[in-house]
Amino acid sequence: MAIIAHPAPRLGFARSQGFTLIELIVVLVIVVLGFAAIGISMSSGHDTAEIKTAAHDIVSALRFARGEALMNHEATTVDFDLDNNSYTVSHRQRVYEIPKAVSLTVVTAQSELTGQGQGSIRFFPDGSSTGGRVTLERETAKWQIDINWLTGAAELNDTFDDGHK
Numbered sequence: 001m002a003i004i005a006h007p008a009p010r011l012g013f014a015r016s017q018g019f020t021l022i023e024l025i026v027v028l029v030i031v032v033l034g035f036a037a038i039g040i041s042m043s044s045g046h047d048t049a050e051i052k053t054a055a056h057d058i059v060s061a062l063r064f065a066r067g068e069a070l071m072n073h074e075a076t077t078v079d080f081d082l083d084n085n086s087y088t089v090s091h092r093q094r095v096y097e098i099p100k101a102v103s104l105t106v107v108t109a110q111s112e113l114t115g116q117g118q119g120s121i122r123f124f125p126d127g128s129s130t131g132g133r134v135t136l137e138r139e140t141a142k143w144q145i146d147i148n149w150l151t152g153a154a155e156l157n158d159t160f161d162d163g164h165k
Helices: 021-072
Strands: 076-081 086-089 103-108 113-115 118-123 132-138 141-147 154-160
Touching (some): 021 118, 021 132, 021 141, 021 154, 103 118
Antiparallel strands (some): 076 118, 103 132, 113 118, 132 141, 141 154
16 A cells, blocks of 8 residues: 655745845834934933033032041132033142033132132031032933032032922
8 A cells, every 4th residue: 555645736826935125124114213212212311311420520529629628627619610611629630521511500609709600619627618509400400519608518409490309
């Protein structure tokens, strides 16, 4: 007894196992849109991180200046240059840059205004300071640093343009 297998009848052209050009283009468009959405999300996060980092750096500089005044028993200043978006700490040569996209505002004592667009926050040997406020803004992000005149403590607060915390 022999078993004979017959091939299955072919009904027209056999379909290829690959993808059509239209299917590939649709997939590529979806991938590109996905990467664009991720890029936009990451760039807005970068903006927020950039202003937050600048605010934390300024708070560190203010706290450093207060510590220097206490340790060395002499007044120490943090000098802000609004025109160049930068600041320095007295007795140090380094200029600290703030990103140009970040708007910087400084409120300080009248005696600490050193020129057009320039002002200082001064820390005294007893830990007190001239006090003031440093504000950094970029789009809807806003960080505010309050310097207490009595204690010299610098406090960082994040706010938004609509007044919510």
